[in-house]
Structures are given as structure tokens and as C-alpha cells.
Amino acid sequence: MKRFVAFLLACALCLMVLAGCGGAPVGSAPLSQPGAAADPGAAPAAGAAITLTFGHGQSEAHSFHQAALYFKQLIEERSGGAIAVNVQPNGALGDEKEMAEGLQMGTVDMVVCAVATLTGFDPALDVFNLPYLFESREQGIAVLDGEIGQGMFENLEGQGLKLLGFFDLGFRSMTNSQHPIAAPEDCKGLRMRTLQSNVLVEGLNTFGIDAVSMSFGELFTALQTGAVDGQENPISVIDASRFYEVQKYLSLTEHMYVVLPLLISTKTWEKLSADQQQMLLECAQETVQHQREENLANYEAELADLKANGMEVNEVDKAAFQAAIQPLYDTYAGQFGATVEKIRAVKG
Structure with a gap:
């Protein structure tokens, strides 16, 4: 009987030790x-x-x-x-x-x-x-x-x-599957994915783009199937996402700092x-x-990689784009004008 009681006590002690090892500390x-x-x-x-x-x-x-x-x-x-x-x-x-x-x-x-x-x-x-x-x-x-x-x-x-x-990530630039973009008139008729921002959608529309908001996760397939002609993103995103597989032209519009x-x-x-x-x-x-x-x-390495993978890269007439976007600033002057002035007063 004493041996049996001792055995039960030993088993109980083992269970307590195992429970202590397996549990998380308080907090x-x-x-x-x-x-x-x-x-x-x-x-x-x-x-x-x-x-x-x-x-x-x-x-x-x-x-x-x-x-x-x-x-x-x-x-x-x-x-x-x-x-x-x-x-x-x-x-x-x-x-x-x-x-x-x-x-x-x-x-x-x-x-x-x-x-x-x-x-x-x-x-x-x-x-x-x-x-x-x-x-x-x-x-x-x-x-x-x-x-x-x-x-x-x-x-x-x-x-x-x-x-x-x-x-x-620096500035966003435009890619598409149709032709190079050198000036705002080259944007007309292109259907392009952009961020979910009313301001940015309106801005791209000002250039003549048919801009559509879409989550990033859907973008590659949309480019692949032709649901959209192009997109705009920083160089690092374009390269890491392998958009060169579904886009031919990269135009360095650098239209928005991200x-x-x-x-x-x-x-x-x-x-x-x-x-x-x-x-x-x-x-x-x-x-x-x-x-x-x-x-x-x-x-520079990312840009070189895009070229090596077949993308045609071109500079654009930024002054023409900046002039073309001015009506958007006029539209939002009441809402954002004071903030825009403060931002532009800051020197990099």
C-alpha cells in the first residue's frame, strides 16, 4: 500500500513539472x-x-x-x-x-x-x-x-x-503596353490603374488618362489580361513586381513623390x-x-534591370505635365491651397 501511494505521488509530481514546462509565463x-x-x-x-x-x-x-x-x-x-x-x-x-x-x-x-x-x-x-x-x-x-x-x-x-x-520610394512613373509617353497628349485614351485617391484619379484624368482605382494585389493580372493598359509606381515596385513581363514602356514622368x-x-x-x-x-x-x-x-540597378528585361525607358517633358496639371490645383485651392504653399516653401 505504501508503495502504491508513493507511485501516485510520483506521477502527480511529474504531471506538475510537465505542466509548468509547457505553460507560458504570466503576462x-x-x-x-x-x-x-x-x-x-x-x-x-x-x-x-x-x-x-x-x-x-x-x-x-x-x-x-x-x-x-x-x-x-x-x-x-x-x-x-x-x-x-x-x-x-x-x-x-x-x-x-x-x-x-x-x-x-x-x-x-x-x-x-x-x-x-x-x-x-x-x-x-x-x-x-x-x-x-x-x-x-x-x-x-x-x-x-x-x-x-x-x-x-x-x-x-x-x-x-x-x-x-x-x-x-522616390517618385512614381508611368508604364504601359501601348506606346511611350513623352508629353501629356500621349496619355490620351490610356486606361491606367492608380491608387485609391480621388485627387490622383482626377490628376491623371487631367492628362487624358482613363484612371481607375484598384488594389495592388489585382494589378499584375489586370495588366496581363489587358483590363488596363498601364499603371504608375516607383521604379523599385515596377522591378520587384516584374511588371516588365506585362508592360513594354516605362516613361519617367516622376509625377508624384510617394x-x-x-x-x-x-x-x-x-x-x-x-x-x-x-x-x-x-x-x-x-x-x-x-x-x-x-x-x-x-x-540605378533597378532601372538597369528593367531595361535588361526589355522595357523601353524614356524621359518626358515635365514642364508640359506641370502646366497641364495646374487646373487641378485651381480646383483644390480652397481645400489644399494653404498647405500647398507651406509645402512649397520648404527647401530640400
């Missing part, structure tokens, strides 16, 4: 559950107390993805593995609008997206979608990092989205300690700088 629940189809190189660190899901719409070949992995490495190392990052490329968490809404709900932790995605949250941000608003990349960065950019994006915090910084906020859900932010918030902010700022440098350094 270790992740802020968000990792999404489906995770990138193999972006698996969250084992045993992390917090897992941040970082979504973007570009491929693994794009600088967005490399920057997300850079951020992941920084914060996992500095937190000693207590904070992990699960990077989700290729729109695995939905299109940019769906990911931004995920930030509001707290189902997605971090996102980088085009500002056009956010105009539904704050229509004032649509000013950044005016063609030929910025003279240079340097001016764009100076505006966004300065009082104007920081002030305009602060308004999003009340809606659940907190700004961490801005990535850089504003790309890096955002975190305020629900996520508020769950972090003050020390964790500071660490995350520092890692985000270092990541922004790294991404900008990489994007600038890769431009």
Missing part, C-alpha cells in the same frame, strides 16, 4: 496572433513575450520587406528576444486598406502603406496625392520629417494609428511599457533611415 500573451503564410525568414523568436505582426503589400524582393526584416532583427536583439516580429509580405494580411483597418482594431500591429490608403481616415492627407507637388526627393523628406508632415499625421492617433516615420507612413496600432502601442515604447521608436527610426539609404542606392 506573456502576444499582442497579436501571427497571420497565415508567414515568410520563412521572418518566423517570430521562440519564447517571446510579445509578438508584433508587421504587414506590407510588396514582395520579398522589395525594400519594404528587407526593411521589415531589419526592424525585426533590431528589436529582437535589443529586447533580448522578449519582443518578436512576424513579417507578412505580399498583402498576406489583406490589401493596404484592410491592413490599416486592422491597425484600428488591433488585429495588425504594424503596417507601411501609401498615404492614399489613409485619406478615408483624414481627407486632408489627400493633398500629398497632388501630382508634381514636390520638386525633389529631398524636399519630400524634409516636409514629412518636419513640422508639416508630423503635424498632419498626428490626427490619425485618435483613430487608432500612430506614426513611426516615413519610408522612401508618401509612405510606417504605422503602429495605438492599441498595440498602449500595451507596451514606456521602455518598450522607446526601444520600438528608436528601432523604427533606424529602420526608416536604413530603408531610405537602401532605396536610393538601388535605384
Whole structure:
């Protein structure tokens, strides 16, 4: 009988030990559950107390993805593995609008997206979608990092989205399958996909383009099937997305500097300690700088790759495009005029 009791006690002790090994420490629940189809190189660190899901719409070949992995490495190392990052490329968490809404709900932790995605949250941000608003990349960065950019994006915090910084992809240019574009009259009749921005749609219409809004995830197929003749995007996106397989002509219109906020859900932010918030902010700022440098350094190689893959590349008469877009500025003078003046007063 004594042996039997001893046996039962030993079994109970083993079960208690196993339960302790298998359970998570108190307070270790992740802020968000990792999404489906995770990138193999972006698996969250084992045993992390917090897992941040970082979504973007570009491929693994794009600088967005490399920057997300850079951020992941920084914060996992500095937190000693207590904070992990699960990077989700290729729109695995939905299109940019769906990911931004995920930030509001707290189902997605971090996102980088085009500002056009956010105009539904704050229509004032649509000013950044005016063609030929910025003279240079340097001016764009100076505006966004300065009082104007920081002030305009602060308004999003009340809606659940907190700004961490801005990535850089330079300017958007046009591609199509029909003919080169050298002047506004060459745009007439082309059906072209663009961002979900009323201002940008109207701007392209001003050039004679039949502009249609469409999610990025649908774009390649639309180009392949001829549902649209062309699209407009930065060089890095055109190259990483292999649009040269379905587009012949690249015209360097450089009609819009892309504003790309890096955002975190305020629900996520508020769950972090003050020390964790500071660490995350520092890692985000270092990541922004790294991404900008990489994007600038890769431009010539990406452009050469597009040419090597058969795209015909041409310069355009930018002065003619800038003159052609002036009626759009007149239309929006009452809504955006004061902001446009402030932006144009900033020197890059």
C-alpha cells in the first residue's frame, strides 16, 4: 500500500513539472496572433513575450520587406528576444486598406502603406496625392520629417494609428503596353490603374488618362489580361513586381513623390511599457533611415534591370505635365491651397 501511494505521488509530481514546462509565463500573451503564410525568414523568436505582426503589400524582393526584416532583427536583439516580429509580405494580411483597418482594431500591429490608403481616415492627407507637388526627393523628406508632415499625421492617433516615420520610394512613373509617353497628349485614351485617391484619379484624368482605382494585389493580372493598359509606381515596385513581363514602356514622368507612413496600432502601442515604447521608436527610426539609404542606392540597378528585361525607358517633358496639371490645383485651392504653399516653401 505504501508503495502504491508513493507511485501516485510520483506521477502527480511529474504531471506538475510537465505542466509548468509547457505553460507560458504570466503576462506573456502576444499582442497579436501571427497571420497565415508567414515568410520563412521572418518566423517570430521562440519564447517571446510579445509578438508584433508587421504587414506590407510588396514582395520579398522589395525594400519594404528587407526593411521589415531589419526592424525585426533590431528589436529582437535589443529586447533580448522578449519582443518578436512576424513579417507578412505580399498583402498576406489583406490589401493596404484592410491592413490599416486592422491597425484600428488591433488585429495588425504594424503596417507601411501609401498615404492614399489613409485619406478615408483624414481627407486632408489627400493633398500629398497632388501630382508634381514636390520638386525633389529631398524636399519630400524634409516636409514629412518636419513640422508639416508630423503635424498632419498626428490626427490619425485618435483613430487608432500612430506614426513611426516615413519610408522612401522616390517618385512614381508611368508604364504601359501601348506606346511611350513623352508629353501629356500621349496619355490620351490610356486606361491606367492608380491608387485609391480621388485627387490622383482626377490628376491623371487631367492628362487624358482613363484612371481607375484598384488594389495592388489585382494589378499584375489586370495588366496581363489587358483590363488596363498601364499603371504608375516607383521604379523599385515596377522591378520587384516584374511588371516588365506585362508592360513594354516605362516613361519617367516622376509625377508624384510617394508618401509612405510606417504605422503602429495605438492599441498595440498602449500595451507596451514606456521602455518598450522607446526601444520600438528608436528601432523604427533606424529602420526608416536604413530603408531610405537602401532605396536610393538601388535605384540605378533597378532601372538597369528593367531595361535588361526589355522595357523601353524614356524621359518626358515635365514642364508640359506641370502646366497641364495646374487646373487641378485651381480646383483644390480652397481645400489644399494653404498647405500647398507651406509645402512649397520648404527647401530640400
